Amino acid sequence: MSVLDNFDSWKSFLANRLEQAKDHGMSHETITNIAHEVGGYLANRVEPANGEQAVLADLWNVASEDEQQAIASTMVKLVQKG
Template sequence: MEKNIASKVDNKLDQMDSKEKEAILENFTEFKSFLADKVAKAEKLGLDEEQLAKAAQKIGDYLANKEEPQNREEKLLQELWKAGNKEEQHKLAHMLVKLVS
């Protein structure tokens, strides 16, 4: 199940075109709305908080490594993400899920 979630997250991120990503990352409110929508959908599918955090961690890894921050909030998140180890990143992922829930 865990690998299936990670695979779905990877597939979704790979399928997004650059304009769609740009629209989401344009401002922090849009980013939070996007994440809130995905968390709500995942909860409806029965994912628990740990599974949600793992999916958020996958998104965090992607954003930190492949996307340029579009605003100060995203830059701060990227810096925190890169400064943390895997355990700290996982905790930050939990916090992001709580932020948008």
């Protein structure tokens, strides 16, 4: 089973990576920019494995650049509160 198959597993995976990034001194802005890049990659190259991912991919694909940045930032906040 891939970490992408279950949305809760995906959020947990992201939360762990977020903590690692913080431990290595990455700023919130850098983390959000990386989340934006990953979001674009996933939306364009990875088939959604569940309903939540499908909704995120659909939102990403219709969003402007600023809106995509907001989605990425919101995902970072979501996993921080995990």
